[in-house]
Amino acid sequence: MESIASAPGKMILFGEHAVVYGEPAIAGAVNKRVTIKITKSSTNSSIFKSDDLGFEAELNTRNKRYISNRGKPGIIKYILEILFRFHDHSPIVIDLSLDIPIGSGLGSSAAVTVSTLAALFNYHGKKFNKNYLAKKAHEIESSVQGIASPLDTSVSTFGGLIYLSREKKIFKFTNKLQSSFVIGYTLKRGNTGKMVKSVRSLKNRYSKIVDPIITSIGEITDEAKFAIAHNNQSKFGELMNINQGLLDSLGVNTKELSRMVYIARKAGAHGSKITGSGGGGSIIAFCPTNEEKVFRSISKYDNALKVRFSNEGVIVQNRKIL
Incomplete structure (x- = not known):
């Protein structure tokens, strides 16, 4: 069984930090993406790896722990939280590829979270829609970060240019920002x-x-x-x-x-x-x-x-x- 999902990075145009306190924000998906591939492991261990980032780690999905084999997988907390909540702990291999710089403010953690959840749900044959996916992705980011806006995960899930209202409702712009x-x-x-x-x-x-x-x-x-x-x-x-x-x-x-x-x-x-x-x-x-x-x-x-x-x-x- 092989399951592949991808999600876009994002730009926040307006509203950083204020959105955490109930103010609106505007953000858009960009043409740079994260791709997650999940396959059954040939060993008794679950592995998270990325050739693009130069790391590989062995995962303990039950206890949210890992052993690094090479590199520093800084994004791994999101992966472990997802697997702890939604995986049956059977051994799998998660392969991450991306053309978004990690930690650059382009929504890499949200894109990784959304694409990993989508690939994992698909791997297990779970029924889901984008609204459910965005909700669960926001829960993961909030758990890992302590506090998080739903903006990043919404953009990575739905794409396009969106306005997030004070009531946390998403409005998609019908016209494109031609620039x-x-x-x-x-x-x-x-x-x-x-x-x-x-x-x-x-x-x-x-x-x-x-x-x-x-x-x-x-x-x-x-x-x-x-x-x-x-x-x-x-x-x-x-x-x-x-x-x-x-x-x-x-x-x-x-x-x-x-x-x-x-x-x-x-x-x-x-x-x-x-x-x-x-x-x-x-x-x-x-x-x-x-x-x-x-x-x-x-x-x-x-x-x-x-x-x-x-x-x-x-x-x-x-x-x-x-």
């Missing part, structure tokens, strides 16, 4: 759980100051929703820059991220900001024009990718999911 983006990312990985806890601690210490910042990020997201609906690229870029300033005030920026933000703007990006939790990871640059110049400028110092939005969400080989 390319450049992603700049550093070798310093962000830690979503750590950064979420850091902002929460800051909020607890200075609630009268931080609460209005969180609210303002939500207001920016609502303005951006209007800008997207009316294809107002100038307004969209301005709002990205304002959002970046507020994220900086929450302490999630770094010297490397800030450098890329300003390099992108100087090279002609209409807007640029952190995407994801910060503390490392990535920035996004909105490039209706000057895409190549922005890409080359960021690449002089850091890593860069050109990405576009994708309407495709999770895909399971030889199976249609509604």
Whole structure:
């Protein structure tokens, strides 16, 4: 038995951190994916491996433990939590391949979680739909991170460009954002759980100051929703820059991220900001024009990718999911 599933990474355009406290957010699936293949193990051990990341680990699925044979499988906590909850503990091999940098703020953990759940459910012949998959994927991320928004897992499950409301309802934009983006990312990985806890601690210490910042990020997201609906690229870029300033005030920026933000703007990006939790990871640059110049400028110092939005969400080989 072989079960294969894939899920896209994502860009958060607006609403990072604020979404954890009930504010809206906008995010979109990108044309970079994670693929999980599950097969029956030829030994008595379950194995999690990835040639792309250079690691292999032997899993104890009953106790959520592992022994590393090579490399450092940083994403393994999500795999162990999934197998502990949903697997029958029979020996399997999980093979991960991806073209999303781990810890870059492009939703690698959500894409791994969604694709692993889909592949595992399919492996066991379990009936499921996308709503159920998104719900369970969010539960896994919340368990591993301590606190998590349903945004990342929703995007990886459903694909497209979405607005997550204050009531946690998902609205898919009918019009596409007709522009390319450049992603700049550093070798310093962000830690979503750590950064979420850091902002929460800051909020607890200075609630009268931080609460209005969180609210303002939500207001920016609502303005951006209007800008997207009316294809107002100038307004969209301005709002990205304002959002970046507020994220900086929450302490999630770094010297490397800030450098890329300003390099992108100087090279002609209409807007640029952190995407994801910060503390490392990535920035996004909105490039209706000057895409190549922005890409080359960021690449002089850091890593860069050109990405576009994708309407495709999770895909399971030889199976249609509604």
